[in-house]
Amino acid sequence: xxxxxxxxxxxxxxxxxxxxxxxxxxxxxxxxxxxxxxxxxxxxxxxxxxxxxxxxxxxxxxxxxxxxxxxxxxxxxxxxxxxxxxxxxxxxxxxxxxxxxxxxxxxxxxxxxxxxxxxxxxxxxxxxxxxxxxxxxxxxxxxxxxxxxxxxxxxxxxxx
Amino acid sequence: xxxxxxxxxxxxxxxxxxxxxxxxxxxxxxxxxxxxxxxxxxxxxxxxxxxxxxxxxxxxxxxxxxxxxxxxxxxxxxxxxxxxxxxxxxxxxxxxxxxxxxxxxxxxxxxxxxxxxxxxxxxxxxxxxxxxxxxxxxxxxxxxxxxxxxxxxxxxxxxxxxxxxxxxxxxxxxxxxxxxxxxxxxxxxxxxxxxxxxxxxxxxxxxxxxxxxxxxxxxxxxxxxxxxxxxxxxxxxxxxxxxxxxxxxxxxxxxxxxxxxxxxxxxxxxxxxxxxxxxxxxxxxxxxxxxxxxxxxxxxxxxxxxxxxxxxxxxxxxxxxxxxxxxxxxxxxxxxxxxxxxxxxxxxxxxx
Numbered sequence: 001x002x003x004x005x006x007x008x009x010x011x012x013x014x015x016x017x018x019x020x021x022x023x024x025x026x027x028x029x030x031x032x033x034x035x036x037x038x039x040x041x042x043x044x045x046x047x048x049x050x051x052x053x054x055x056x057x058x059x060x061x062x063x064x065x066x067x068x069x070x071x072x073x074x075x076x077x078x079x080x081x082x083x084x085x086x087x088x089x090x091x092x093x094x095x096x097x098x099x100x101x102x103x104x105x106x107x108x109x110x111x112x113x114x115x116x117x118x119x120x121x122x123x124x125x126x127x128x129x130x131x132x133x134x135x136x137x138x139x140x141x142x143x144x145x146x147x148x149x150x151x152x153x154x155x156x157x158x159x160x
Numbered sequence: 161x162x163x164x165x166x167x168x169x170x171x172x173x174x175x176x177x178x179x180x181x182x183x184x185x186x187x188x189x190x191x192x193x194x195x196x197x198x199x200x201x202x203x204x205x206x207x208x209x210x211x212x213x214x215x216x217x218x219x220x221x222x223x224x225x226x227x228x229x230x231x232x233x234x235x236x237x238x239x240x241x242x243x244x245x246x247x248x249x250x251x252x253x254x255x256x257x258x259x260x261x262x263x264x265x266x267x268x269x270x271x272x273x274x275x276x277x278x279x280x281x282x283x284x285x286x287x288x289x290x291x292x293x294x295x296x297x298x299x300x301x302x303x304x305x306x307x308x309x310x311x312x313x314x315x316x317x318x319x320x321x322x323x324x325x326x327x328x329x330x331x332x333x334x335x336x337x338x339x340x341x342x343x344x345x346x347x348x349x350x351x352x353x354x355x356x357x358x359x360x361x362x363x364x365x366x367x368x369x370x371x372x373x374x375x376x377x378x379x380x381x382x383x384x385x386x387x388x389x390x391x392x393x394x395x396x397x398x399x400x401x402x403x404x405x406x407x408x409x410x411x412x413x414x415x416x417x418x419x420x421x422x423x424x425x426x427x428x429x430x431x432x433x434x435x436x437x438x439x440x441x442x443x444x445x446x447x448x449x450x451x452x453x454x455x456x457x458x459x460x461x462x463x464x465x466x467x468x469x470x471x472x473x474x475x476x477x478x479x480x481x482x483x484x485x486x487x488x489x490x491x492x493x494x495x496x497x498x499x500x501x502x503x504x505x506x507x508x509x510x511x512x
């Protein structure tokens with residue numbers, strides 16, 4: 001039960017931090033996505049929980065301000081187009097079972113901090129994907145608590 | 161514009177944005193051809209018109225273009241009456257039909273779909289009918305990515321077909337397992353030495369002295385070097401023989417130890433199954449005898465479409481990267497969605 005370095009042929013889901021880096025056009029993220037697409041003829045996918053995080057941001061604005069202004073609406077439209085282009089890995093029954101297994105085995109102090117990473121890791125594992133992340137250590141922590149039948153979480157570390 | 165095939169429907173919306181469309185259908189000739197220019201890709205597709213029909217006083221015209229022996233491109237022009245003095249703007253629908261569910265058809269169709277989807281404008285010419293139109297596509301972009309992936313898989317399958325002298329029926333959509341198998345077999349025949357993701361797998365070995373020695377060494381060192389006399393892979397119901405294989409797995413243990421101990425002691429050459437689990441996450445495979453990838457060049461159309469790949473990938477990346485760049489960061493600070501790294505939890509500290 002561990003994390004390992006993803007091979008060049010591993011299909012990857014983006015951790016939210018990498019997605020954020022890509023949004024901010026940080027060169028390491030832009031280059032990594034470009035390299036991945038060039039290698040796989042495929043974009044990295046997003047876990048459903050990442051879509052939640054993205055939409056959570058916009059919905060929070062609506063709750064706070066009553067509505068999204070035109071600029072925010074355009075930005076949301078772009079985000080949603082990008083989500084569709086990348087494709088989404090569902091948080092399905094398998095993923096839920098994996099997440100439950102990991103979550104209860106994390107120390108309490110890590111549960112609040114890492115619950116979204118747990119969902120991302122579980123979703124990736126359920127679909128046979130690895131995770132592209134900036135935060136290797138978070139996923140290594142999660143990797144210590146994988147179910148036996150999913151003994152290895154493959155990680156691609158995309159950071160500056 | 162709509163683009164769809166019998167195997168994988170894709171809907172695209174388009175209109176003619178410039179040009180004239182006056183189809184005198186009486187002027188039909190035997191050698192009628194149509195041409196699609198994709199300026200952004202410096203590519204032009206010419207195909208003979210195999211069938212032409214009209215309905216509703218030529219308001220609806222259907223044209224079937226024989227792009228390839230395996231692929232028919234169906235164009236439907238739906239004339240619209242001018243309203244409020246506006247110019248008539250015919251709508252265009254494009255479908256693809258695969259003559260057979262072959263890898264060749266899948267490759268051509270997926271490449272052309274990606275090409276249409278990534279082209280801002282396409283020039284469509286049918287000189288004999290005085291058709292010279294610029295059509296602008298509003299393709300559902302989520303289809304382009306899967307088309308690029310399918311295109312790649314279809315190309316690999318075509319090469320596998322040639323190497324193994326077989327023809328496959330390519331499903332409308334591929335499972336992860338099928339994609340893995342395609343890329344694995346292709347890598348075996350092109351690279352010969354393959355490092356592949358491995359966590360647990362079963363191998364069929366012969367109960368003999370050599371195997372026993374190899375397993376003993378593996379048990380002691382955690383490194384298993386296996387020799388498989390006849391490696392086979394199943395793909396689309398076909399059995400592909402890759403020949404002799406050597407497999408090296410590190411940081412590994414045998415899962416079915418009791419069964420293996422019992423079987424290996426018979427030393428009679430019978431085949432038995434060993435399940436190995438590795439914490440290394442990968443195994444190294446050697447396939448010295450696997451059929452080789454064909455050296456012959458593909459035909460003209462396939463070669464033209466193959467060389468488009470870097471341009472397709474570049475165009476697709478440009479599109480998605482522009483979207484990514486515009487997703488969040490330009491909002492004023494107070495309007496930014498909460499940072500993703502913010503501590504947010506559905507579980508309160510008290511509950512945890």
